[in-house]
Amino acid sequence: xxxxxxxxxxxxxxxxxxxxxxxxxxxxxxxxxxxxxxxxxxxxxxxxxxxxxxxxxxxxxxxxxxxxxxxxxxxxxxxxxxxxxxxxxxxxxxxxxxxxxxxxxxxxxxxxxxxxxxxxxxxxxxxxxxxxxxxxxxxxxxxxxxxxxxxxxxxxxxxxxxxxxxxxxxxxxxxxxxxxxxxxxxxxxxxxxxxxxxxxxxxxxxxxxxxxxxxxxxxxxxxxxxxxxxxxxxxxxxxxxxxxxxxxxxxxxxxxxxxxxxxxxxxxxxxxxxxxxxxxxxxxxxxxxxxxxxxxxxxxxxxxxxxxxxxxxxxxxxxxxxxxxxxxxxxxxxxxxxxxxxxxxxxxxxxxxxxxxxxxxxxxxxxxxxxxxxxxxxxxxxxxxxxxxxxxxxxxxxxxxxxxxxxxxxxxxxxxxxxxxxxxxxxxxxxxxxxxxxxxxxxxxxxxxxxxxxxxxxxxxxxxxxx
Amino acid sequence: xxxxxxxxxxxxxxxxxxxxxxxxxxxxxxxxxxxxxxxxxxxxxxxxxxxxxxxxxxxxxxxxxxxxxxxxxxxxxxxxxxxxxxxxxxxxxxxxxxxxxxxxxxxxxxxxxxxxxxxxxxxxxxxxxxxxxxxxxxxxxxxxxxxxxxxxxxxxxxxxxxxxxxxxxxxxxxxxxxxxxxxxxxxxxxxxxxxxxxxxxxxxxxxxxxxxxxxxxxxxxxxxxxxxxxxxxxxxxxxxxxxxxxxxxxxxxxxxxxxxxxxxxxxxxxxxxxxxxxxxxxxxxxxxxxxxxxxxxxxxxxxxxxxxxxxxxxxxxxxxxxxxxxxxxxxxxxxxxxxxxxxxxxxxxxxxxxxxxxxxxxxxxxxxxxxxxxxxxxxxxxxxxxxxxxxxxxxxxxxxxxxxxxxxxxxxxxxxxxxxxxxxxxxxxxxxxxxxxxxxxxxxxxxxxxx
Numbered sequence: 044x045x046x047x048x049x050x051x052x053x054x055x056x057x058x059x060x061x062x063x064x065x066x067x068x069x070x071x072x073x074x075x076x077x078x079x080x081x082x083x084x085x086x087x088x089x090x091x092x093x094x095x096x097x098x099x100x101x102x103x104x105x106x107x108x109x110x111x112x113x114x115x116x117x118x119x120x121x122x123x124x125x126x127x128x129x130x131x132x133x134x135x136x137x138x139x140x141x142x143x144x145x146x147x148x149x150x151x152x153x154x155x156x157x158x159x160x161x162x163x164x165x166x167x168x169x170x171x172x173x174x175x176x177x178x179x180x181x182x183x184x185x186x187x188x189x190x191x192x193x194x195x196x197x198x199x200x201x202x203x204x205x206x207x208x209x210x211x212x213x214x215x216x217x218x219x220x221x222x223x224x225x226x227x228x229x230x231x232x233x234x235x236x237x238x239x240x241x242x243x244x245x246x247x248x249x250x251x252x253x254x255x256x257x258x259x260x261x262x263x264x265x266x267x268x269x270x271x272x273x274x275x276x277x278x279x280x281x282x283x284x285x286x287x288x289x290x291x292x293x294x295x296x297x298x299x300x301x302x303x304x305x306x307x308x309x310x311x312x313x314x315x316x317x318x319x320x321x322x323x324x325x326x327x328x329x330x331x332x333x334x335x336x337x338x339x340x341x342x343x344x345x346x347x348x349x350x351x352x353x354x355x356x357x358x359x360x361x362x363x364x365x366x367x368x369x370x371x372x373x374x375x376x377x378x379x380x381x382x383x384x385x386x387x388x389x390x391x392x393x394x395x396x397x398x399x400x401x402x403x404x405x406x407x408x409x410x411x412x413x414x415x416x417x418x419x420x421x422x423x424x425x426x427x428x429x430x431x432x433x434x435x436x437x438x439x440x441x442x443x444x445x446x447x448x449x450x451x452x453x454x455x456x457x458x459x460x461x462x463x464x465x466x467x468x469x470x471x472x473x474x475x476x477x478x479x480x481x482x483x484x485x486x487x488x489x490x491x492x493x494x495x496x497x498x499x500x501x502x503x504x505x506x507x508x509x510x
Numbered sequence: 511x512x513x514x515x516x517x518x519x520x521x522x523x524x525x526x527x528x529x530x531x532x533x534x535x536x537x538x539x540x541x542x543x544x545x546x547x548x549x550x551x552x553x554x555x556x557x558x559x560x561x562x563x564x565x566x567x568x569x570x571x572x573x574x575x576x577x578x579x580x581x582x583x584x585x586x587x588x589x590x591x592x593x594x595x596x597x598x599x600x601x602x603x604x605x606x607x608x609x610x611x612x613x614x615x616x617x618x619x620x621x622x623x624x625x626x627x628x629x630x631x632x633x634x635x636x637x638x639x640x641x642x643x644x645x646x647x648x649x650x651x652x653x654x655x656x657x658x659x660x661x662x663x664x665x666x667x668x669x670x671x672x673x674x675x676x677x678x679x680x681x682x683x684x685x686x687x688x689x690x691x692x693x694x695x696x697x698x699x700x701x702x703x704x705x706x707x708x709x710x711x712x713x714x715x716x717x718x719x720x721x722x723x724x725x726x727x728x729x730x731x732x733x734x735x736x737x738x739x740x741x742x743x744x745x746x747x748x749x750x751x752x753x754x755x756x757x758x759x760x761x762x763x764x765x766x767x768x769x770x771x772x773x774x775x776x777x778x779x780x781x782x783x784x785x786x787x788x789x790x791x792x793x794x795x796x797x798x799x800x801x802x803x804x805x806x807x808x809x810x811x812x813x814x815x816x817x818x819x820x821x822x823x824x825x826x827x828x829x830x831x832x833x834x835x836x837x838x839x840x841x842x843x844x845x846x847x848x849x850x851x852x853x854x855x856x857x858x859x860x861x862x863x864x865x866x867x868x869x870x871x872x873x874x875x876x877x878x879x880x881x882x883x884x885x886x887x888x889x890x891x892x893x894x895x896x897x898x899x900x901x902x903x904x905x906x907x908x909x910x911x912x913x914x915x916x917x918x919x920x921x922x923x924x925x926x927x928x929x930x931x932x933x934x935x936x937x938x939x940x941x942x943x944x945x946x947x948x949x950x951x952x953x954x955x956x957x958x959x960x961x
Contacts, residue, residue, distance in 0.1 A: 048958040301773035303832040
């Protein structure tokens with residue numbers, strides 16, 4: 044897979060003179076230690092937010108969808124905004140583990156585990172919105188094409204909302220399998236280090252009896268590659284199908300062919316921003332600065348910059364073509380975005396998504412942890428507003444002026460959203476304390492080519508040895 | 511060092527000569543007057559071609575009222591129809607040249623873009639192929655010049671390829687007035703159109719020359735600043751490229767169907783020529799290796815190129831499907847006509863290209879062992895190139911020649927001409943520098959590359 048030789052100008056990916064054992068110890072430390080007070084504080088906050096969200100959902104389901112701010116014109120608002128936002132965030136995980144694997148990017152190894160965890164947890168959040176935005180969520184199982192007693196009443200396969208069901212559920216299952224497969228050697232490592240019989244038992248079950256034989260590794264690699272090859276078209280198609288929810292419609296501002304690739308670019312953009320947010324904190328609190336280095340953050344920033352530019356090109360394309368089309372509805376949709384009652388959300392989106400990633404052209408900024416952290420948050424705000432702008436501003440003013448209206452969310456809309464953020468962090472915090480957050484087995488494969496000690500040794504003399 | 515073999519040189523000249531003859535034949539046999547068209551149509555009616563009859567039926571239905579007016583209206587409509595067909599038939603050799611010219615220029619552009627992506631990504635596998643990419647993209651300059659001349663020819667009303675260029679289209683008092691096009695006149699007007707073309711063509715060529723210059727300077731001096739310069743140049747180019755590529759696709763292709771628009775179009779065009787460019791790199795590499803020039807290129811390099819051919823073919827299909835499906839699904843009249851016309855009148859090339867551009871590459875290149883076999887890659891490569899030629903054919907022909915299309919002497923002649931030019935300029939550039947870059951910090955890694 045990798046060559047025997049690495050160009051000297053490549054910077055080391057593992058710092059701090061690590062040996063294989065050091066990697067093991069560093070990765071196992073957060074799992075084997077005890078949670079500190081800050082962890083419990085943050086966890087409690089997340090849990091409270093989550094429970095608040097549960098209350099809001101219970102209220103919605105028992106009282107009716109009218110507790111939300113959506114109305115007869117704006118039938119989709121925060122529910123689908125949040126759905127698309129969470130799905131988008133989830134995409135970076137697969138991008139990092141699958142696409143970067145296909146492109147043989149060694150730097151992915153320090154971040155793929157957490158990125159995949161982020162995928163799974165955020166797809167779980169996303170998955171709740173399609174169910175609870177239904178008027179009758181208890182009939183949600185009707186979306187499945189199952190033989191039944193209504194003369195085998197079937198679903199209509201022409202709806203992108205049905206494609207969503209297949210896309211999201213497939214995406215979640217494949218991501219889960221991909222993630223878990225990668226975890227086997229790492230769980231085995233934790234199993235073999237476990238002291239208490241309880242943890243030994245737990246990690247024995249989780250690691251499926253992994254013993255690390257040559258044949259196992261050979262198949263492991265093959266499976267990873269095949270899954271990466273499958274996950275890449277999957278990741279593109281999932282967000283594409285999500286974009287079809289809008290693009291197949293005839294609503295001005297929604298019906299535009301660029302949405303599929305542009306939603307995917309936006310998903311990578313927001314997903315990488317979220318990975319950056321999480322990892323900047325994680326490397327600090329879990330003491331993993333030697334693995335998640337400034338170079339990793341810089342490279343993620345570059346991807347944010349590239350995808351941000353692609354999204355920017357798409358925005359401008361939409362604007363120009365709206366004008367070029369000569370369709371007054373289309374033209375008005377964009378005029379309304381820029382100057383209508385939701386102008387602030389449009390300009391907030393433009394500022395956050397188009398301008399903020401462009402500062403990454405400066406090396407000083409993209410190698411600054413503080414700046415990266417701030418911009419990663421800004422990008423996620425911007426990407427939330429992108430979905431909000433697309434959904435709400437296209438709906439609240441369309442063909443018939445007599446149907447023009449406004450939208451304002453209620454506390455229940457907000458409560459559900461806050462609840463999903465809480466739930467996400469509950470899961471992520473639990474994950475960070477019980478899972479190996481860095482794929483140690485993978486990092487060990489690059490230690491000798493990309494560890495700073497090994498690189499230094501190579502440069503000091505035994506160059507010929509490597510050829 | 512590569513020497514441009516006399517055999518290949520002769521072959522490229524042969525292609526050029528055959529091509530010129532084919533094109534000349536096309537121009538000489540194109541009808542000059544309405545009478546010629548009437549004759550051609552009369553012949554076609556005897557042969558039983560249906561599409562023109564349909565046009566007559568629709569014009570007939572317009573003529574209601576007293577018989578005198580009916581006859582007059584019918585005559586006028588018939589005359590208009592003849593003129594329309596005349597323009598299409600006169601466009602045919604022009605469009606044949608245009609499709610081939612844009613296709614081969616885009617291949618050079620795709621190769622250069624791939625080269626720049628390799629720089630910007632600090633790729634460790636591809637530096638051994640840089641010289642092949644640099645040389646083959648040398649066709650960009652002559653290709654751009656020829657293409658620009660074609661644009662100028664259209665602007666000078668030597669043909670009717672761009673309907674929005676016709677006289678009186680934006681003039682409300684003219685019988686030619688088209689209010690939709692008039693609404694776009696701020697963008698679609700000849701001076702601005704040509705200025706944009708100059709900026710884009712010049713921009714790409716300047717970037718290419720600078721990159722090539724730095725690459726040679728790095729060879730000669732070993733000064734790493736040239737490498738860094740090229741890295742920065744690549745990043746700047748890619749920004750320029752994504753913007754210019756989108757706009758040029760609207761200008762040079764989308765504006766042919768001036769009433770139609772699609773936001774995805776630019777990226778779709780990109781995927782089409784990008785995969786063609788990569789395919790040409792792979793084919794040239796295999797050819798040169800078979801001649802014993804690229805000993806440092808191993809099967810893994812070929813394998814990687816084949817993977818790109820495979821992946822980008824799927825990506826192209828993804829964009830094709832997205833654009834097609836969204837318009838088919840929403841079925842909004844003003845945009846769906848684009849596809850209705852193509853499905854009706856271009857059925858075989860329209861769906862045939864999906865077999866060539868998607869089905870065959872996916873089936874042939876999914877196997878790892880196959881991606882290392884030269885003959886499989888050559889076979890698939892030919893499918894991809896023919897398929898993407900057809901893709902551009904499908905994009906350009908319906909708006910210029912309408913239902914009067916066929917792939918005959920002129921079209922094949924145009925392909926031969928530009929293929930000959932491409933080979934001549936590409937391989938001439940190849941003979942100018944050593945085939946392996948020197949002093950590139952990644953080249954050692956690339957030489958040791960194994961997958």
